[in-house]
Structure formats: C-alpha cells, structure tokens
Amino acid sequence: MGRSLCFPLVPDSTALIAAAQAAPGFMPSHEGLALYRAALAxxxxxxxLEVGSWMGKSALYLAAAAAESGTRVVTVDHHRGSEEHQPGWEYHDPTLIDPATGLVDTLPAFRRTIAQAGAEDLVVAVIARGETLAQLWNTPLAFLFIDGSHTDDSAQRDLRSWAxxxxxxxxxxxxxxxxDPADGGQAPYRMYRTALDSGDYEELDGTDSLKLLRRRD
Incomplete structure (x- = not known):
C-alpha cells in the first residue's frame, strides 16, 4: 500500500502539531516531535499504526506526519484504560468513568481530541484489543508505535502481535x-530489548524514553 491516497481538506502539519501539544496526555513535547519526525521519515x-491511544495526543503527532506523506494513521485501543488508570491506581482519573458501566472510557475524549484538530479524515480509530485486530490485519506497516499497557504480558503480546x-x-x-528502574516501569524496556536482541532490528537515534528501531530488510 503506497502513499497515494486522496483526502478531503485537512489541517497542515503545523496545525496538527500545535493541536497535539495542547491535547491531554503524557507524552512530552520533545518526544512528540521526535515521534512526528520518525514517522515522517x-x-x-x-x-x-499506533497501539494504545489514550486521549489522542500521540495520534495527532502521527497525523501530522501522515498529512505530509499522504497516508493514514490507524489507532487501536480498547479505551478502557491500562492497569495504572483503574480506580485506586496512580493515574486514575474519576472523570473518565462511564456512569452507565462503571468502567474507564477514554473514547469520548479521544474522539473530541481528533475532531477538534480536524484530523478525522487522517486518523482511523479501531476500538479493540491490539492482539484482536492484529489477527485480522494483513497490510504491511511503514511505522509501528507501541504505547499500550505497561505490564510485561501486555507489552510482549503487543510486540508479538504487531511486529x-x-x-x-x-x-x-x-x-x-x-x-534505569528508578526512572520508570521496566515492561517497555524489556519489550525493546526483546526486539533488539532478536537481531531483526537495528537501532536508530531515539529521544529520551522514545526508542526507535528499523526492521532489517
């Protein structure tokens, strides 16, 4: 699948980056810009494709790259939050609880982020578990961004499913x-090491906690 798609009028990458920087989320601006540059390259x-979307911040950085290169961003997330977002955990936000189900639901916030940025024609959102969509997927990916649940089981499953x-x-x-464990959880680091140690990838220049690998030809 090449990058020759035609789109309705969408914001340019500068506007999308500004929207990403203003959107709710956990990605620092300098890492978001590095993500945009890596996707563009x-x-x-x-x-x-993005695994784990939260409220759409990183999806907009990817949308900025897609707008320039003529492709689309697919995001896959069940929108029920990761373990750390559940009641009683460090990053729980009670305003994200759906009163009808009693469960975390980030989908309304995600849709609002994408719509307010004018990126609905660039971002294709799939509401599902990553491994479920991966079983149905058959299109080669130019860029895979994994930022899902931060447990070892889920991180390794995301890598096995999508790599x-x-x-x-x-x-x-x-x-x-x-x-360094003092800086944060280790599941994404161990996923990164699994990929790098496989011999299937060579390391590219990353930015702080954003690591980049190129799949060998």
Missing amino acids: APPVGPL PHLAPGGTLAIHDVFP
Missing part, C-alpha cells in the same frame, strides 16, 4: 523505555 510502504506486520525497512517506535 518512515518508508512509503504502508500506513502508520510481523512491520514492512522491511519500517520503523518500530516504543515509548516509555527506561533502562
């Missing part, structure tokens, strides 16, 4: 990679 062999869909020469981006 990915080979023109397919779409960009086979990354095209040769494509870029794998992993967020919240902290080699």
Whole structure:
C-alpha cells in the first residue's frame, strides 16, 4: 500500500502539531516531535499504526506526519484504560468513568481530541484489543508505535502481535523505555530489548524514553 491516497481538506502539519501539544496526555513535547519526525521519515510502504491511544495526543503527532506523506494513521485501543488508570491506581482519573458501566472510557475524549484538530479524515480509530485486530490485519506497516499497557504480558503480546506486520525497512517506535528502574516501569524496556536482541532490528537515534528501531530488510 503506497502513499497515494486522496483526502478531503485537512489541517497542515503545523496545525496538527500545535493541536497535539495542547491535547491531554503524557507524552512530552520533545518526544512528540521526535515521534512526528520518525514517522515522517518512515518508508512509503504502508500506513502508520499506533497501539494504545489514550486521549489522542500521540495520534495527532502521527497525523501530522501522515498529512505530509499522504497516508493514514490507524489507532487501536480498547479505551478502557491500562492497569495504572483503574480506580485506586496512580493515574486514575474519576472523570473518565462511564456512569452507565462503571468502567474507564477514554473514547469520548479521544474522539473530541481528533475532531477538534480536524484530523478525522487522517486518523482511523479501531476500538479493540491490539492482539484482536492484529489477527485480522494483513497490510504491511511503514511505522509501528507501541504505547499500550505497561505490564510485561501486555507489552510482549503487543510486540508479538504487531511486529510481523512491520514492512522491511519500517520503523518500530516504543515509548516509555527506561533502562534505569528508578526512572520508570521496566515492561517497555524489556519489550525493546526483546526486539533488539532478536537481531531483526537495528537501532536508530531515539529521544529520551522514545526508542526507535528499523526492521532489517
């Protein structure tokens, strides 16, 4: 799948980056800009895909790259929050509880973020678990960004599910990679090490906790 798609009028990348910087979320601006640049530099062999969307902040950085390169961003998230977002955990936000179900629901906030940025024609949102969509997916990816649940089981599952869909020469981006346990959780770091130690990837220049790998041809 090449990057020759035609779109309705969408904001330019400058406006999308500004919207991303203003959107709710946990990604620092300098890492978001690095994500945008890495996605823009990915080979023109397919779409960009994000595992774990929260409220859409990183999706807009990817949308800015997609707007320039003529592709789309697919985001996959069940929108029920990760473990750390559940009641009683560190990052729980009670305003995100759906009173009808009693469960975390970030989908309304995500849709609002994407709509307010005018990016609905660039961002294709799939509401599902990542591994569920991966079983149905058959399009090579130019860029894969993994920023889902931060447990070892889920992080390794995301990598196993989606790495086979990354095209040769494509870029794998992993967020919240902290080699020092004092700086943050270790599941994304161990996922990163699993990918790098496989021999299937070469490391690119990352930015702080955003690590970048290129799948070998």
